[in-house]
Amino acid sequence: MSPPRHGGASGGRGARGGGSRGSGRGGGSDRGHGAASAPGIRARKRFGQHFLHDPNVVARIVHAIDPRDGDRLVEIGPGLGALTLPLLDRAQRLEVVEIDRDVIPVLRERAAGRGELVVHEADALEFDFAALRADGPRLRLAGNLPYNISTPLLFHLLDAADAIVDMHFMLQKEVVDRMAARPDTGDYGRLTVMLAARCAVEKLFDVGPGAFRPPPRVDSSIVRLRPHAEPPFAVPDPARFARVVAAAFGQRRKTLRNALQGLVDAPGFEAAGVDPGRRAETLAPAEYGALARTPAPAAAGP
Numbered sequence: 001m002s003p004p005r006h007g008g009a010s011g012g013r014g015a016r017g018g019g020s021r022g023s024g025r026g027g028g029s030d031r032g033h034g035a036a037s038a039p040g041i042r043a044r045k046r047f048g049q050h051f052l053h054d055p056n057v058v059a060r061i062v063h064a065i066d067p068r069d070g071d072r073l074v075e076i077g078p079g080l081g082a083l084t085l086p087l088l089d090r091a092q093r094l095e096v097v098e099i100d101r102d103v104i105p106v107l108r109e110r111a112a113g114r115g116e117l118v119v120h121e122a123d124a125l126e127f128d129f130a131a132l133r134a135d136g137p138r139l140r141l142a143g144n145l146p147y148n149i150s151t152p153l154l155f156h157l158l159d160a161a162d163a164i165v166d167m168h169f170m171l172q173k174e175v176v177d178r179m180a181a182r183p184d185t186g187d188y189g190r191l192t193v194m195l196a197a198r199c200a201v202e203k204l205f206d207v208g209p210g211a212f213r214p215p216p217r218v219d220s221s222i223v224r225l226r227p228h229a230e231p232p233f234a235v236p237d238p239a240r241f242a243r244v245v246a247a248a249f250g251q252r253r254k255t256l257r258n259a260l261q262g263l264v265d266a267p268g269f270e271a272a273g274v275d276p277g278r279r280a281e282t283l284a285p286a287e288y289g290a291l292a293r294t295p296a297p298a299a300a301g302p
Contacts, residue, residue, distance in 0.1 A: 052082040052144060052170075054211035059086070061222060064204050065142055065168045067091040072136060076124050076143035076153075076169075079103055081110045083142065088115040095132070097124050125153055133163035144170035147218075151175070151191065154225075158198045161227035168204075168224050176203050176221035188281050190249040194242065196285035197235050199225045233289035241292035248280035248288070255279060260291070268294035 052058065061083060067073055067090040078084040078096040080103055088094045092115040098104055104119055111117040120127065133139050141164060145153055150171050157167065171179075174187075179195055180203040181187035195201055204222040209215035235241045244263055251259040256269070257276035269276040272290035274283065283291075 051079055051213050052211060053213050054207075057207050057211045058082050060205060061142075061168065061170070062086045062090065064222060064224065065140070067140075070137065072133070072139050074129070074132070074139050074141050076141060076145065078107055078143070081107050083144070084117070085110060085114060087142070088117060092116065094118070095120065097122055097127050099123050125149060125156055128160075129157060130160040130163045133160075138165045139163055140165050141167040142169070144220075147172045147175075147216075154195070158195075158227065161198060164227050166224060166226045168222065170207065170220050170222055173206055173219040173221040176223045179203075179223060183284050184282050189252075190245050193245050193249075193285045193288050195225075197231065197233070197241065197289065199227045201225055233286040234293065235289055236293060240296065241289065244292045245288050248283070252280040256283075256291075262297065264291050264294060265297040268297070 065073075065087070067087055069091075071091055073087060073091050073094050075084055075087065075094060075096045078098055079100075084094060084096060084107065088111055094115065095118040096107070097120045098107070099122065101121060104121060108117065108119065120132075129139060129141075141157065154169075157164065175191070177187045178189055178191045180201045181189070181192045192201075202224040204224055207220040207222065209217070209219065211220075240263075244260065247263055248256060248259050255277050256264070256274065256279065259280065260276075264272075264276075266276070268291065271294050272287065274287050274291055
């Protein structure tokens with residue numbers, strides 16, 4: 001399924017994969033090792049970096065992830081190690097995907113003697129997570145995702161859903177609110193429905209700007225995603241499902257009869273059991289699945 005285009009903070013693709021509050025983030029805690037800062041290392045605007053430094057927030061994230069022996073943990077965007085180091089302390093082995101080559105030596109130095117740290121210098125948007133899993137245990141992913149590419153990155157990860165147990169991410173609060181929204185609410189939309197077909201979404205807690213250096217201009221939230229072991233509803237044609245959802249929410253003030261003109265006809269609405277007089281935000285994700293399973297209307301003749 002192609003991702004909605006409205007997900008991240010800016011929709012740009014310059015950040016990706018590593019760093020902190022934007023480039024994969026990951027940040028830094030001040031507790032003992034000064035992970036929020038390092039000589040010569042500054043947050044990069046092109047990576048969207050804001051380094052996490054609040055030890056209480058870090059502890060809450062680690063508690064939510066709850067690493068266990070034998071887990072295949074992978075952090076996206078470790079930055080200067082705020083989350084990396086406590087995860088490594090718990091799991092004794094951690095893999096990270098980081099695009100910012102300047103922070104990698106600092107990260108290796110800080111992790112020395114704490115466990116096995118495996119660094120993949122790569123763009124998370126292009127990294128093959130399914131290949132990383134190979135025939136080993138499924139992956140548990142964590143990190144502070146880049147706000148400017150958060151939605152494309154989420155759908156890139158979900159393309160490897162069979163290789164993933166769960167994901168715990170820091171994202172822009174308004175994006176998480178949309179991800180976890182219920183039908184017939186203001187936050188409910190295309191992103192909600194597209195994710196619902198692929199994974200269970202659970203918002204855990206909010207994080208204020210003061211937890212980062214430099215502080216971002218938005219609030220953040222921690223979200224847990226678990227890919228569905230069995231799809232909650234059938235989507236035999238993902239491309240048609242995406243088109244139906246996009247068209248419905250692209251004209252959400254219109255009735256579905258008008259918004260889905262050319263995609264779903266009267267017999268299709270009847271077969272799906274959906275009243276064409278309803279509006280996009282009132283339908284549950286499964287109802288979009290039902291609409292997408294109906295045959296596309298035949299093209300009108302000349």
